[in-house]
Amino acid sequence: MNALLAAVREGRSADVPGLLATLGAQERKAALAELKALRSEVRGWDWDRWDEQERVRSALLVAGTGCHTGAAALAAWLGARDLRSPANPPYEVLLDLLKDRKTSWLGDLAHRLAGRASTAQDDFPLIQELVRLSGCPVPTTDGFVHGWAEAMCPARGAGPGALREDPHVRTLVPLLFETAELARSLAVHDDPTEPRHWPTALADLAAEGVVERSVLVERCVLRLLRGGRPGEMRFLLRLLRRLALSAQEEHAFAAEWAAMAADGLSTVASHAQGVLGRLAERGELSPGALSDVSAAVLFRPEKKLVRGQLMLLGTVLGAAGGAVEDARVLLPVVAEAFGHPDIGIQDRALKLVGRHLSAVDEDVRAELAEAAAQVGPIHRQAAIALFGELPAAAGTYEEILPPVPLPRRLEPAPASVAELVEQLVALRPEADVAAFERVMDGLVRFAHRDRERLTEALRDALADRWWFDDAARQATERRFLSHPNGLDVMAAALLGKVSAKTLNRARSRPARQNGCVHAALEHTQCTRMWEAAYFAVTRPLPFLLSTPTWHTGTLEPDELLERLSVYRRLGVTPGPADFGQALLRVRRTGETAARTAVAAAGLGTKEADWFANWLTAPEPVPTALRVRMDGGPASSGPEDRHEGARQLIHETRERWSVRREFPASLHWLTWAQDISRTECSHWASVDLRWSAVLPQDRETLAAWQLGGVLATAVDEMRGNASCLPALAEAEGDAGPALHRLLACGLGARHGEDRMSAVDALLVLAARGQLDSALLGRELAELALQGTVKLNRLADAARAAAVTGAYATTWAVLAALLPPLLGAAPGPRGLAGILGVAAECTEQCGSAVACEAAGAGLMDRLAALAGKRASSDLVRQASRLLVALGR
Template identity: 30%
Template sequence: MDFDELLDGVRAQELDRMVSVMIELTDEQRRALAPQMAAFARTYVGGGWSDSRSLQKNPAAAVAAAIVGTLPASKLPAVLRRLWVSIAYGSGSRALADHLVRILQARGLTGNPKLADELARRVRDSDLSSARWFFELARQMLLRSTQAPQVHPAFVRVWITWAEQIDEDVRARPDWAGLAFSSWETRGTGARLSEPGVRSTLLQLSADGLIPRTELLEACVGALQATDRKLDLRGLVDFHEELAPSLDEIRAGHYVSLLAGAPAFVAMVAQQHLQALDAAGRLQVAELAQASEAVLVRPDKGLFRAQLGWLRAALKRNPGGREPLARAVAVGFGHPDPALQKSALELLAPYVKELPGPLLSELSSAAAGLAPDLHGRAAGLFGAEVPTEELGDPELPLAQPAAPLELLDTPEEAAEVLAVFYQSYEYWMQVDPQQIERMLEALVRWSWSDPEHLHRALAPLFGQLRWLQGEPPPRHYQQGSPGEYINVSTLEAINLCLRSAQSCAERPSEQRHRQELDPEHLPYPSGRMAGLRPGAVLNRRIWEVASGIRWAPVPVLLATPSTVDGVIEGEELRRRLLLVESAGCRPWLHDLIQAWLRVCPAERDGLLEDVRRVAGPENAEHLVGLSEVRAEVRLEGWTQTQAQRDGFGPITQEVLGTRLVGSITPDSDTLEPWNQLWHLPAPDGGRPGWSKSPWLSMWPSLLPFEPDITAAHLSREDLEAHRGAGEVVRLHAEAPGPAGAMSLLLYCYGLNLPEAGDRAATAEGLIALIGRGDLDAGQFGALLGHLITRSDLKLNRVVETLQTVGQAGAWSALRPILVEALARCLPTGAQVPPARLADLVALAVEAVHRGGSWEVGEQTDLASRLNHLAIRKSASRLRTEARRLQAALAPVAVGD
């Protein structure tokens, strides 16, 4: 049989005939056909033919038979895995697998454990949603193998989905019982137990003696210990509860480990089984103490309360075991909730007279972790002064001047930084502003002074990243109308800067410093574009660098910051202007504008004469116009009715939020696109996500001395959608200048970022603001309370971040923030309090006890709201924390 005849059989789509032919082939014929069949399979798998749903009239099924009949066993799994066979679901896939197994049997390969294992290894989760013929082939080969199957996660995830299949295979091969539970520790397999049919099948197999119940239970508990996915855990918990382990089957050590490390809903199941074991008198006191310590060290409140209830009964029942149990209760003194700390403390009150002196000393030392207002009660119980940490504000680090921006010394160092930038660039992460500025400065400087050296240094980078290779920017960008816009990303503009730098070495030296850069030749519209954002400014400036390096080099980039916060000292800008003048060049206009905006406004007048002389009167007038532009910003609450649609029809709901209202005074005709920085978003009441850009981190240095303008644009971004948004907030806070209303709004959003690292960066920014005295704590607290009232913020995130600020040494600055926030967000009358508001009140209690005092005059509105909460009849944690705050404020005298 030659290959053409084989191909005719494939095209005829006669699977039965193809199987018969493959079975009758000799080994010599297979070896002769294998090379051509391998080449055909590569082409077929890549392109494929139109498949029908019928098994017999399916060319892909015939191709599969030809592959199995000719190719060596080592190549079969990889080739078959890439072959898509579209056939009827279920019986069709099993029938095709039967045909292929017949061919493999004729070749003597059905007993090959290596081939069977490799087929199972290549099963993918996608077989769940496909015709799963490849899974069926692997399954049938494993069933015919003499060895017990190894656990391959994807194969088991597909296999354990069908209850009938589990029952059939385990009854045929009892050694397959291990697959039913030995893979549950693998992510994704425990979720299959959410199917009631799978659970009932496993239980029936256990009842029939095919799966030992003890091994099944141990495997389930072991998987609960090793798995962290809630989807897996819920299926495992359901199966564990259906197993209903008896008291004889419960091993206390395994369940104690679940108390320590498993999620709360799993630990609660373990807690209940251990409590049943203790109620039957089969749990030792040491094991109970160990379980209690494992629970009380956790922050979960439900588990904590349940454990205290269990310990209350155990302390009454076991007079001789109270010492280890008392030590276990003392672990609860460190819980973050003061109300639960108090519950743990009061649990020991009836038994302190029976405890020995050394143990009381231990408990007194442990009481140092209690809230300060519980220290007196602890001292009264344990008969000794509770050692307390020294309260009061730790010393807040003094605000330090911004560090100078370190420039790149050699072209090789510049090439290395560029390589790091391209290797680490991710479109969802924020770029490093200092890195970008240093790269641009180095390209401009070395393109002027030593382009050949720069060319040699960049050559390896261009060799490694071949997509960087291309043409530098042309002399004239615009094609067509003067207002035509070329939409190229900022990253592509940086790539053009590199190409320009490379091309400089190829130009004769007499042509390098001849032409002046014409701004009209840059790819930007002369007319105003609707919806323009600060990103256009950065893009515009980098386009100018790319063009300037190629067509009108200058010895120095004027806009490179002197310090890491984006500021340029006035004398440094004068030095750079003189350097450009002595070289006989004209400054690039947009580079000059950015440099001007980075100079302190108080120093600009002294530089204006130098600008007129070096850049010309017309460019100097552009700078004067920019200096006169101002923007006024204010925040307003708003209520908007939104129409939505669910499964039952349209519904409407009122949405509360905060909008910004801005205006420019005066409306100066400044140069595009810079005037767009003062065109604040329209007061539409929303914060739409404009684009997920990695360049948000560059915006704080655009206008370092007008942070509210930059904050107005950043606040309109959907910060939660941006990875690394906390760094943007930190950079904004570290820029010079006091924080106005929009800056404070940005910091409020920073407190609410979902990632803990981003919130930590926001805390660093607030600490920097407090350190240099630029944060209006009262205004910030008022805005924070306003947003909390409208449920715009998640209080668990806010409280955690503010506590970090306080622990850094800023408790005195944190107190007025909390006063103003609580004075606005504590409920009055029948208002429903925001979720977790008690955590914010507890933070205020901690702030009171951290030294210093508040004046009563500042607390008038806060005191009335606390009184309203304290007299409520219904018990709640919010009422408890309000009373604690009242008690903490009571000793404060007028004028303190």
Template identity: 30%
Template sequence: MSAWQEVRDLVAARETKTLADCVIALTEAERAEVARRLPGLLKEMRDTATRMTHGSRGVHDLDEDWWTAWERRRTVRGALAELGAPLRIAGAGTISGPAAAAAWLTRRELYPEWGPAPDPAEVVRVLVTRPAGWQADVAARLAGKIRRADDVRIAPLVLALLRASGVTPPAHDPLVVAWLTGPAADDDPLLGPLLPLIFEAEGAGRALREERLTPSPTPWLSLIGRLLRTGRVSRAELLDGCVSRFLRGGDAADLRFFVRLHELVEPAPQEAAGRVRDYLRLLPAAPGPVAELALTQVDRTGPHDDADVQEAIEALTFRPEAKLARAGLSRLDQEVRRRPTRAGELAPALVTALAHTSDDVRRRAVRIALRHAAAFRAGAKSIADAVPLLPADLGRELAAVFGGDVTAEGTPEPFTPAPLPVLPEPGPFPAPSVDHTTWDLREWVAREQWLAGFVERAGRDRAALRATLAPVFQDFSPHLYDMESWLDPDAWIAALAKEVIAPGTDPGVPDPEPAGLGLLVGITYSALRRLFGEPERPDPAVDLRRRSRLPEPAHVSPPHMFLLHRLDEIYQALREGTLPPVLLATPTVMTGHLDPRVLVDRLELCAAAGVEPLPADLQQALLRLPRGTHPFSAERAAHVRSQAAPAVAAWLAQGGLPDPEAGLKWGYIENAHEYLFEERDPGHAEQVRLVPVLRAEPTGHHLIDELLREPSKWRWDDHGHVMASWPSILPSHREVVSVNFLPHLLHQWNHPGVYPAYLEAVADADGPLGEATALIMAYFLADRRPDPVPVLLRMTSRGDLPAEAIGRQLALLLRRTWFETRPVLASLREAAHQGAHEQVWEILRALLPDLLPSAGERPNVTQTEAVALAADVAAWVGARGEIPAVSAHAPTGRPSRRSRFARECARLCDQLAG
């Protein structure tokens, strides 16, 4: 057997270890032969995979729709990726040119489309047998191809090659950051050459931003600490690196790691003194944590000359952060106490503080000015000029000593909310019609119109119906019958139209495709599905053919499955010649509701034609009835001669479906275990899951009972399709719809998501609202994309906004997920100004206790803003009734010595006390 044949066979067999041994042992002539023929082998494999995926169809089938073409390309890509590791090994050991070798090793088609590349160990074992200069050239070229820190294809190969070969790594920022995203190891040979580069590499700080010193150092800080203690890295090198990185600038997230590294080194006073000019340069504009660090180091050194002291004070009082501005004022106070003659030089810094955005800073500056009034006489004019910038109470105190114009104490402008939108009554449902384009039929209203018109015209004048449908559907969805299941309603509508255009065209459900190139991937995925409680996929080798193209029930959401059952039975009835003259469930109102009198009219029409209604259509009709009993219609239904009539009469007489128990629980995953917050509350969790709660008594209608099964907290396969239709399926039990939305609310990237338009449809429907709807509204208030206020106003106008529940769920959402408070406050303030002020107050009353600082915690600006908004809204609505959590933060005492947070709490308490 030739060397080429042996390599080819080992590649096909994916025997990577044996293949590596083989190419290492090749002669130069054999290497050249293999390298020459590798591109042809790759093309041959690509062509073979392409032919296999197309089967009997031509490779360049022009009628192939884009989805099918994309699926086929993905399958070919997956097949080549399965052979990517052996092909890379073969190229690593045989291609002579460094540029060509690097290009071969980074070919995109030789790597999985998703997920990391296989272990590069065998590729590296081959590469390190090549000449040293060749290795260095290839390593540099491969490193240069790394574009992102999260590169999972090239970076692992480059880092493994650098470690194994001893080649000096190139100074390439993405390479450094990729190295930092890996494990931190004391014996890593790359520590020496790459650690000094972290201070210069763009993105290094962001990659390490989660590193912490407390409660115990995390991996990289721990490793550097060990290196420092053993002398493998010098204190000066680390300090100089941190300070130079601070001086280069960046945001707080980029510099957080270097701040903690600086704290780890803990410079001695003499070390800080040698860098004091650099620390002073950081005070005016560096991010807050860096400026605090610099100030600490400046304080540990000294004495400082007057110019340095003045520079530091002016820089600090200029800072927007109240903490740093207060620190500047403290130093100003100390300096004037020590040397009153310097007050004139420091007066500009005091004036800067008087104009600060923080009320607390302004008040402290006023106290210092009054305390040292005699010393500041030289700067009295500049202080007097700042008086108009102060609130009236502070301005009066300062003007009494220094003069100046006090800002008039204005009265609050009267609150004049905009009127709530006037919502018209829901309009009548449009008449049945098949005159819609395929694009129109993606909307549920057009789809219901089309189905109703189709069934009526199919029984009345099928030839005319065929003439209407043929131009629209004749060439639509050419591969419709190749699908094992039809997930989208437009596929079923196309099938109905094609059956009328050319009866009997449907050959039946195709045999399952044979297990092929994706089998190993399927086996791996199967294990993951079991881990997360997903149902097993049907065995692809099973010959039993399903009777219809309905998907597996567990693979779609319950409302979606309910809709598909109705479409399936219409299709089966058309093929079997058992269509009724009319569909029962077509709504009469745009909310999706069905007039009970019209239902009985349709039931009578079916009975007169001697045809029973379709079961799923009947059950959908029952769910679309308005809430409550309908005795007149029930009596009429009882006299209809039909097998379905007694069920309709009973449903109308007994008030329909009792409200199920509907709600949710908050859960999370930690260390591959699932927990509920109510059982074990960690506060904030990284992997939060919403657990739907839905329990209903059996109704005796099996499809309704299936619809009311509790949704899975997990989503997979085709869950979440056609969510815009769900409110119209249960228009009298909208909280059930919201419960079904929950698995699709959080973590919406790359998955079907919930949008305000869906909640708007829920708002227009009927039935009690609870925690599930409240959480969805809370989510939109926090997300603000798109604007959630119109939906809140719509629900307020209808008088059924669950405001208190929204406040509760907002508190949980902010505490347990990634959402921040300020967007919520912006949404609530806007809603209050647009007429929902009473509802906003109820939301804030429930939310506020959870937002306040806990015992021993310093209030932050956002908490102050939340209390201020609550105080404003409480005044607008004339709210009364103590909130104990707020009262605890509203101490008595001299007003000027309180923080703004305490004053806002006091203002709110005064309002609530009347």
């Protein structure tokens, strides 16, 4: 046994099977206890022993396999994450150790391994051999099925004979369509002509009778109906095409095709639409069923599907030869397209109704005429010619904007240690200002009030943190010296895992003068946490001065005065970083600030005097911030790409009083900032809590975060525009930097970033802080530079408009369009912008829209609409002119 343990500790996996063979049952049982102890020891090794750790883990896995006697315990051992290396376990060695066990035991182990979702696919070779040795039923779990699909994949070397001869093929092929997600190997080859891919292999199995064709067709159709990722749907559609469904098979799933056309992915809906067309041609689709599915398809956003459905309806109506019943059922559905935003689809629907209008009675005709009131102004004369006078639009236009967001007061710090620790454990790096500040203030308060109980609760709750083990104390302190890792530094300090000397060294360092402003912002936040941790273990503070009053990060002046009064009564000296952050957060305007300044001057402490001066100072810090973005075309060089949009220059005046009074962590506020995306390593990131550093100076915050939001448009970064709604709710000026930031977000690559920008735009409009003309000009400049693509902007503008803010959206587009229409050649995607603009003017009415439209816009639209061309650009320009009353 000692020889076995020595071999395991030295990582000699090859020697383990031979040593196990010399041990009896009792010796193996005793060895197992030692192996478990060694496993616990290895878990705590530092990362610099990773190579040794991997060898010992591999040996532990093999030794434990030979020593375990219970199937459940062995399955847990084999599936344990801490015993598995990146390479798969040595399955042949493991099987050799297990082959002499009872067949029932081997079958039990096979099904237990197959039931482990995290490892079943990787362990398929072992499970498969256990099933063969035991003769047990084949497992049907998702992991095992995925492992079988990977092993049998024709593209990975498994020939057609391997599938055909597999004893479980009839059982497992239907299960391929029932797993929560389809096996990735099913779509390894997308080329339909490639013989080595799953659709071809499965179709061949059905043709040869190895797998029942009806089962394969049914499972494939039902899985398409269920939906999934685009790649999964592509595989299923290719399989259907390889199977070449007969007319009878297509008819058997008529209801499923209708549901797919209504709700499936566009590729699935297009295929289903084609099948429905064939059913209709064969007379197997009733007018009522076609009406039901058409009502859903005509509301889909994909224009191709809508046009295809109108063509199908036209084909059916034409084949009916003017049958009254078909027209009475189908024409009202066609009329649903009268309200479609695309003028081409409106035109198709009008013409289709016009061809068959004579086949319906007066009641249906009146219903169609009422629906025709939805057509846009450009088609209104055609609708009047068809139906006569149309019903007038009901009521006057009313702009709908979201309610003005009210500031939310921060809830008090957690009232109990248990609640505090629970919230600390649940706190995520992306937590908002309110959640982070509550937990931080709670840690400070309980460190002062009941440190013993707090440390006991932290020790129980955080035992799994990387810094908890004392074995790597020096490495832990080095890491905390470079970054506090959120609030972990406070917990680690309270538990004695990081020394006060290290914390004092960290909190005393200034920001690097040659660093970027984003590094300085991060350093400011880190210093505050280092300082709080330092005081928690040296002289605990009763509470923090800088905890904000509102969720935006703003601190009310009377609240800060009350906290300073308590500090004076208790004889507590504020932490420099905490007090400096409190001053940057405090509201400096309004009657409350003026009254508080007078009261603070009489408090009699150095901090209160400075607070009073701060409230009455003529200008904030940083001051005179100027933002300039150089224009010009973008360079295509690897380092100078989009140079015109990349150069962001931020300057602040020197404020020597700040250098005298503020702590070193905030001296960077007095430096002249020169930041470009080529030199700043933070340009592609945005921290949602940066806004709480200077919540009273929104324009400065916008300038500092411009690079990160710009990256969502230029470099297609994801998530950086999430700061925009918070900035829209913040305080301070809404000037050029904020509007440029918003413009970049509206042109972001990813939809969630554009929606963040739309939310911010609507909030600014509701607060009366949106400068529509300025935003339009910023968008035009970015679009002409190529920074913002117009198709993305059109999507964002439409999303803003359909909330009910048509007039607001139009005001922005009215300022955007003149520069774009004057450019030669016109930028790509201009037709989409004109389409959204026309939709806005049609909704809010020409009287409202003309207020934002200048004569220059009208003239350029007229010149474009007068061209002899049938392009979408010319049609949309004509549509907008008509909507504007021209």
